[in-house]
Amino acid sequence: MAEFRFHHGGVSVPSLDEALDWYGRVLGFELEQRFYIKGARSDTAMIRKASLRFELFEVEGAAPLPEERRVPNTDIRTHGNKHVAFCVPDLECFLEEMEAKGVDIAFVVRESFGKGCFIRDCAGNLIEFIEDATP
Template sequence: MTHGEDLSFHHHAVSVPDIEAAATWYADLLGFGIESRFALPGDIQAMFLVRGPLRIELFEVPSPQPMADDRRDPRRDLQTLGHKHICFRSEDYDRIRSRLKLAGIAIILEVGSGKAQGFFFNDIAGNVIEILR
């Protein structure tokens, strides 16, 4: 079934314990820049990061609850309902993988092969990210 309404991707949102450290991590390792900053009721700090058409929204809340260890591993996280990870596709797959490893980022899981190859890693707050060839 097709729907006629226009629909396009806008952003992926993640909660982080330190919004400034997360913004720096995403800038240094994945090339995102700060698009805007704003506050929400309840002393919540937020910002949009942008890289071309991609956006990530970061949230920092007072007294956050820690992420369960199972959420940090894409294999175990499948056992918990909800969003799983964000995935970026890149023609520079090997270069990104090498740069992340040189920065000390652990590759959690590698999947597929050839043009369907991907790898998973955690951001500074433990959120799972996938890079797909």
């Protein structure tokens, strides 16, 4: 099988400037590159935090995120990409930090099989964080 590795995830947002601010202020991403994709009519940015990359798209005339895509339990009822997930060493500390920053916390799971949460970015897109204390 051909080898491959993860490069980035992509998120469509209504305001690129607002998303750049949110992803930087809330999650610590930094702007790596900003460019325009003529064929997609998209003001675009690649953001980075260590080895993690996200591509943010502000597309002219894009439809808003449907309400059911803003809730984890209803989002999975529609086929397609759902979300990205990141590991945090301590979910409770992470939640405290997100609450202090005024982040929209969509869903928290504290079960015998594990702990995690979903937050919404400034456009309502879901991002999952899972507690994983392994180094």
